[in-house]
Amino acid sequence: MSADPRRLNRLNRLNRLLGAEVDRIVDLGGGHEWTLHRATLTDGREVFVKATERRSPVFEVEAAGLRWLGEADDGIVPPVLAVDDRTLVLPWLDGEAPGPSAAERFGRELAALHAAGAPSYGADRPGFIARLPLDNTPGDSWPQWYAERRIEPFLRLAAGDLAPSGVRLVEQVMGRIAELAGPAEPPSRIHGDLWSGNVLWSGGRGVLIDPAAHGGHRETDLAMLALFGAPRLDRIIAAYHEAAPLPDGWRERAPLHQLHPLLVHVALFGASYTSAALSAARAALTR
Structure with a gap:
């Protein structure tokens, strides 16, 4: 496991937010002021993670928007698994070409x-x-x-x-x-x-x-x-x-x-x- 302090902090936050241990995390790049990741938990679940090193309201606002849209149709948005001022966690969804x-x-x-x-x-x-x-x-x-x-x-x-x-x-x-x-x-x-x-x-x-x-x-x-x-x-x-x-x-x-x-x-x-x-x-x- 990488000894990079930022990576370790991110893993610790994920473990705390999800109440489960992260087995593996893959970096997917980033955009704007955050980074994107695919994480595998020890229980086999895979999740999508947006993270930032700076505290920001962006993720909590995004989570509130997803939940509000989901009140109309809980299948048209992914469920929010966890969120705080530095992290947003959603289920990992495999993409496909639309028919x-x-x-x-x-x-x-x-x-x-x-x-x-x-x-x-x-x-x-x-x-x-x-x-x-x-x-x-x-x-x-x-x-x-x-x-x-x-x-x-x-x-x-x-x-x-x-x-x-x-x-x-x-x-x-x-x-x-x-x-x-x-x-x-x-x-x-x-x-x-x-x-x-x-x-x-x-x-x-x-x-x-x-x-x-x-x-x-x-x-x-x-x-x-x-x-x-x-x-x-x-x-x-x-x-x-x-x-x-x-x-x-x-x-x-x-x-x-x-x-x-x-x-x-x-x-x-x-x-x-x-x-x-x-x-x-x-x-x-x-x-």
Whole structure:
């Protein structure tokens, strides 16, 4: 066993959190401010571990989001096995390529998750997307809430890479948000960061991981699935639409919903995402 102090500390935390001894741990790399691991316990169970050396509320917020989504469907998210301010432990799930039936099942289950609803837009807890905080202050009007809690804060963070003309373009979207948002919808129970990498295909279904869960607009999750190309997206959408028909114009509104995550990418990764963010803003204005 490695004598690296950080590794030993991580093992000790896992042993304490799980009430079981860790037999073996494999490092899987990392992202943002945490590392990823696959651990095998002495009782034969395998678990997935996210860990950080710094105390942070990120994992406890993620665990709360998983549990909240799981209240609607406990199979669409993995159960939280353990969590503290440095560690999150989930069951290890073997991944697989999604077949047509798995995609259609996921579409139906996502529709049911959204239909479970939320008390308001936002949440009763703070949020995170990657390592960046999200303002989840509740609101009653989605267009206003989206402009104030999602677009505007990340426009400030991304402004240096967007240039003044880009900032003005996004501000135009915010100024016209009421007319661009489409028909009013009640708050849905959404994942909030549903790009393709946050859907783990396992056991013939799509399982949601890494949520930024909150009460939001259901078109947000669908737009995120399209943003980076979810596999079998047409099958997912067809099954979703059959279970919960979408209002006219939802495809044309996708760039509006994609604007927030693209501004997040500019804030995290810089100017390489500027063009995509500004293209989404233009498309939202000219749909």
